[in-house]
Amino acid sequence: MNSTQRQIAIIGGGLSGICSAYFLAAKGYEVAVIERRAHVAEEATFGDAGLLAPGAAMPLTLPGAMATFACRFRDEPRVLLAPGADFGRRRWMRATRQAQHHHFAQNKLRLTRLSAYGQSLVLQLQAHHNLDNENGQGVFHLFRHPSEAARMTHLQQAAQECEFKHQALDAAGIRALEPAFSSEATLSGALYYPEDMAGNCVLFAKQMRNAAQELGVSFHFDSTVTAIDAEFGGRLALSVNSPHLASQMRVDAVVVAAGMSSAELLRPLDTALPLRAVQSYSALVPVKNPDDAPSMALYDDSYKVAMTRLGGRIRISGLLGFVPPGQTLPPKALRNLLKIAGDYYPNAANYNQAHFWSNTMALLPHGLPVVGPTRHGNVFVNVGHGATGWAASVGSARLLADLVSGDQTEIAAEGLLPRDVLA
Known part of the structure; x- marks a missing residue:
């Protein structure tokens, strides 16, 4: 495990976010999922x-x-x-x-x-x-x-x-x-x-939420991340609108898996995904x-x-x-x-x-998902799987967990990384 990135926030409670949380927690990270809706899998995954x-x-x-x-x-x-x-x-x-x-x-x-x-x-x-x-x-x-x-x-x-x-x-x-x-x-x-x-992708996503919680993942609903700011020393500050979370959260790394909101969050970080x-x-x-x-x-x-x-x-x-x-x-x-x-x-x-x-x-224009580190080494992305992306979402989540931890990936990430599609 990458010891400098112990606490990870995942923005987005769709299938990509849920499975990213599961695989990261299985590697020993402390993971929190922040979702703007009241439940998981209510947007693209649905x-x-x-x-x-x-x-x-x-x-x-x-x-x-x-x-x-x-x-x-x-x-x-x-x-x-x-x-x-x-x-x-x-x-x-x-x-x-x-x-x-x-x-x-x-x-x-x-x-x-x-x-x-x-x-x-x-x-x-x-x-x-x-x-x-x-x-x-x-x-x-x-x-x-x-x-x-x-x-x-x-x-x-x-x-x-x-x-x-x-x-x-x-x-x-x-x-x-x-x-x-x-x-x-x-x-x-x-x-x-x-x-x-x-099969039933939504059912699978909800069951994987339970599996992730059993590994210690926390889920925070009705909560919206409005900004990601890099702080001196390498940590990240998240600005959050939430009835039950502090307005500022500090974490070691973040995974952006928030659909179209991903582009808005990443743009100030010099990552303009098309x-x-x-x-x-x-x-x-x-x-x-x-x-x-x-x-x-x-x-x-x-x-x-x-x-x-x-x-x-x-x-x-x-x-x-x-x-x-x-x-x-x-x-x-x-x-x-x-x-x-x-x-x-x-x-x-x-x-x-x-x-x-x-x-x-x-x-994204090339029709593939994008997964992995952005120009900020502790800001990761996992987005763009489309309406038939159940299998790709789960594969991307495991690929992302290996990239975060620095472990050898089981499949090649070439063509899927943010640097391959940056506008």
């Missing part, structure tokens, strides 16, 4: 699609320029865009396309490795702590458009390099494995990952006909939508919204989620009884 799927894990990619522009005028848009000019959004989208064009294969391999590591850790933690789970086995990765299916070669190469089982399928091949599949959509390609999984706030939309529907409902999960690459079976419910999560968060969800998003689900399993659920919600995610 909107996670539930995929525990290294094979299907994808760096964020967006439609081409004309397709993105056209989204504004479609009844079934692939990306929701707010009206009006937004030059920051345009620059960010341009950066995502450059990453897709020049670095997709490399980024996919990095994300697959990180997610495979995280999936292994999840299974170990579930077994070690005897955690309840709703895990299901097998994930289909579907491509509607030829331009998206063209990336299948890179995906298969990443799976082969990481020794992940996979199989290219057509619609008939999917139905042979999943008889309930009844696609009304034209598919340009599909991959099947038998070792990918899906995070972008993106909305993700979800629906939970009751199963109507079990024989017509999926037993395995699927991920529609065109719309960035996942369908996962959770017992007697089906969760539909995805779409990207470059729109301000609001109390009223965009009708196009709600229609689109149910339309996509109906394309594949039209008789599975009572779609008219859907319960909807939306979440804000913090994403």
Whole structure:
């Protein structure tokens, strides 16, 4: 253990923050988690699609320029865009396309490795702590458009390099494995990952909070960190708005895992992460006909939508919204989620009884998370995992704990460190 960083504060009580706290406490650190909400896992983690799927894990990619522009005028848009000019959004989208064009294969391999590591850790933690789970086995990765299916070669190469089982399928091949599949959509390609999984990410996060508390981690809710200041001597002072914490906290190190708030906290420390706030939309529907409902999960690459079976419910999560968060969800998003689900399993659920919600995610242009030390050696970051980042979040948390302690990491951190993405 790094003896100069004994007391660590973690800002953010989502899955990344919870698991970072767990792994750091397991190494002997004194850890406190500071969360602005009343409970853990109430923001980006609550909107996670539930995929525990290294094979299907994808760096964020967006439609081409004309397709993105056209989204504004479609009844079934692939990306929701707010009206009006937004030059920051345009620059960010341009950066995502450059990453897709020049670095997709490399980024996919990095994300697959990180997610495979995280999936292994999840299974170990579930077994070690005897955690309840709703895990299901097998994930289909579907491509509607030829331009998206063209990336299948890179995906298969990443799976082969990481020794992940996979199989290219057509619609008939999917139905042979999943008889309930009844696609009304034209598919340009599909991959099947038998070792990918899906489950209840929020349940896992809440159980890991209990496991972290058993290791001595303290959780402080309804508390907001407004500033991080470096003090003479190397310690850090946190300014906190809280009904039960002092307005100033002094710690040896801090881990920023606070979604979009991370950028605001890090900017005064000369760490300008190019995070972008993106909305993700979800629906939970009751199963109507079990024989017509999926037993395995699927991920529609065109719309960035996942369908996962959770017992007697089906969760539909995805779409990207470059729109301000609001109390009223965009009708196009709600229609689109149910339309996509109906394309594949039209008789599975009572779609008219859907319960909807939306979440804000913090994403980076290259579509990967960022984890590790910033320019201030005792300020660390763990953010940017996205709506399908369950496995990556857990892998990043263990990677971060090793980086904090100075231990040898079990996987390479190259491409994931803050210095790799600093604006």
